[in-house]
Each structure stands twice: as C-alpha cells, then as structure tokens.
Amino acid sequence: MTCSEIISLLQEQSPEEFACDWDNVGLLVGDFRQEVRSIYIAVDATEETISEAVQEKADLLLTHHPLIFKGLKKVNMEDFTGKRIIQLIQNHISCYAMHTNFDVKGMAELAAELMSLTDCQVLEETCKSEEGPEGIGRIGFLPEEVSLSACISRVKQAFTVNTVKVFGTMDQKVQKVALCPGSGKSVIGHALRAGAQVLVTGDIDHHEGIDAAAQGLAVIDAGHYGVEKLFIPYMAQYLEEKTKGIKIVGQPVKQPFLFV
Template sequence: MKGEEVLAILRQAAPEHYACAWDNVGLLVGSSKKEVKRIYLALDATDEVVEQAVSCGADLLVTHHPLIFSGLKRVTDEDFIGRRVQKLIAHDISYYAMHTSFDVSKMADLAAERLGFVAPQALEEMFEEDGETKGIGKIGNLAQEMTLASCAQFVKKAFEIPAVKVFGNPKQKVKRAAVCPGSGKSEIPFALQKGAEVLITGDIDHHDGIDAVAQGLCVIDAGHYGLEHIFVPYMKEYLDTRCRQVEVIMREDIFPFEVV
C-alpha cells in the first residue's frame, strides 16, 4: 500500500490541524512515498519499540507520543533521540506521531465510552467543527452515583490497570465526572468550572491533588500510561479494517513502571 494512502487514513483518524499549537504531530521521520507492507504500533517510540519495529521489518512506526517534540539542532549518536532517529532512517522506517490530534479526535471519546459517561461533552473546548465542539477531555455523568472508592475500582477495571492514586474522601459520593487521558492537571480549572465532582486523569502531583480537593474536586490519578494505552488496540482495529493489504503489529501492553 502506498505510504501516502496510509498517511491519509491516519489523518482521517486524527486530523493534524486538531493538534495543540505546542505539539508535534504527523510524519516526523522518513518518506511518504515508500511502500508500506507492515506497521508497528506503540504508545511511545522508546529504544525497545524502535528495536522491535526494526526486528519485525516494519515500514512504518506509528506512536501516540512524538519522539521528536521540540526542535532538533542536530541528529547524532550523542543523545538518545538522535540514536533512535538514526536507527529508523538506517532501516528505512518512516515514523508518524498522533498526539493531541488523536486526543481531540478520539482519545477522550474512547475513555468516556469505557467509563459509560452519559451525555459527554468536551471538557476544555477548543473549536467547533461541523456543529460539534472539539477539545481536550470529556465531562459527563456516570451511569450511577457511587463512592469515590467505588469509582476508583471502576476506573481500574475499565482501563485494566492494577492501581490508581486517589485524592479526596473515599466515602464521598460522586456522579458528575471528567476524564482527561494523559497529563491532566491543566484541566482542573475546566473540571471545576463545569461542575465535575471527580476528575479521572494522570500525572497529578501532591499540591495539584490537595488543592483540587480543597476546591471540591476529587481526583483519581490512573497514570499517564494507564489511561492512554487504549490508543494501541483502537488503532490496530482501525488500521486492520482500512489497510487490509498491510500487516499491523501492536506492541504488547507493558506498563513502563511497577508499583512495588
């Protein structure tokens, strides 16, 4: 399948103009002209992921988080990003990143669906397209009121994760919820503004957590990877149905850390 055709399908899933201005999405390494017979999918372009893409003979690596985030002044073997880029180029592997473009187009929807949100709406509204408000995160009602402790267990089951961190009284009842997969401390003001009783997100530090509770918002920190790993199986199914001539291989779901 022509590379340009595959990229067009990726852009249908997450239009690049949806991305936040500070982000770096799209084709970051390689050519759009090459033939694509095998795609490797992962959340991050780590050393291990790049090596697995090479080992399986991938023509295209697709990740959620971009390997190249800020501007590069040089590509050498003197830093880990340069080494990864060099390896991709040496093995003729093109590389495409779908970060906040995917967050806006699909990630929050997927998370809200797993949580069974009723009447979800954009949490941080960014723009309107075709009569629909697009943005970061979702806010809606849980199917039923529950304690914060029960909600934490519900989140663990919905995202198949072993542990979460909870800020707030475990016995407090919650129903109106916001979710922001990834790093969501910047969404706390939007969650408060829209009346959320609990925010489900990742990367919440001590002060953000206790300050949110002081303002009436409980927080369930399910981890950055914990909420965003849903990107990989979704994109596997998406590409399998649209790129039937291409073999799509997804990285095994391995958490990048352990709680011991």
C-alpha cells in the same frame, strides 16, 4: 499503500489540525512516498520499541507520543533522540505521531465509553469541526451516584490497572465525571467550572491534586500509560478495517516503569 496514503487514513480519524499548538504531530521521520507493508503501533518511540519494529520488519512506526518534541541541534549516536532517529532511518522505518489530535477524538471518546459515561460534552474546547466543538477531555455522568471508592473500582476495571493515585475521601459521592486521559492539571479549572465531582486522568501533579481536592474535586490518577495504552488496540483495529494486505502489529502492553 504508500506512507502518504496511510497518513490520509490517519488524518480521517485524527486531523493534524486538531493538535494543540505546542504539540508536534505528523510524519516526524521518513518518506511520504515509501511503500508500507507492515505497521508497528506503540505509545512511545523508545529504543526498545524501534528494535521491536525492526524485528517485525515494519515500514511505519505509529506512536501516540512524538519522538521529536523540541527543536534538535544535532542528530548523532551520542544524543538519545538522535540515536533513535538514525536507527529508524537506517532500517527504512518512517515514524508518525498522533498525540493531542488523537486525544481530542479517539482517546477521549473511547475512555468515556469504557467509563460508561452518558451525556458527554467536550471538557476543554480547543478547536471546531463540522460536527461541532472539539477538544481535550470529556465531562459526563456515571449511570448512578456512587462513592469515590466505587468509582475507583470502576476506573481500575475500565483501564485494566491495579493501582491508582487518589486525592479525596473514599466516602464522598460522585456522579458527574471530568475525564482527561493525558495530563490533567490544565483541565482542573474547566472541571470545577463544569461542576464535576471527580476528575479521572492519566497524570496529576502532587500540588494540583491537593488543591483540586481542597476545592471539592476528587482526582483519580490512573497513570499516563495506564490510560493511553488504549491507543494501541484502537488504532490497530482502525487500520485493520481501513487497509488490506498490510500487517498491523500492536506492541504488547507493558508499563515503562516499575512499582517496587
């Protein structure tokens, strides 16, 4: 299959037009006409990731976070982004990013399913499809009212994380959950207006967390990578079902930082 044909499959799952205006998704490096026999899937296009893609003889690197976010003034080996672009080109690897367009459908729906949320609705509407409103995050209900402490245990199990950052009191009762797998500070207002009792997110700032808790909204931060690593197995399974004869390799799960 060509890179263009693979992209058509990716667009079926997460149309590029679903991405937020500030985002940069799609084919960021490479050739639409390139033949693709092997795909490497990761959250970030780091130097280490690209080296692994080279070792796997990948023709396409599929990432959640875009390699290129802002306009580039130079592409050379002294620039950390330029170096990665050159590394990709030298090894004939195209690079495609599915970021907020994936958050809108795949990431939000999968995270809600793992949390066993019911009666889910879009938290922040950003676009529309034939199926109805689409957008960032979900808001839904746990099967029963639980303490924040019990909700924390559910989050740890759902996203296979050992630690979370929490704003709120352990004994407060929660059932209506706002869920935002990426950065959650932009959806706090939406969560409060929707009557959420807890926001489960992949990233929250110190002051926003304090302010949310002061307004009665508990916050559980499971970590950006802790939640968004879901991208790798989800897209690996999707591509395995949609393609034939193409090697699909997901990067082993590993946090890009350490707690010491």
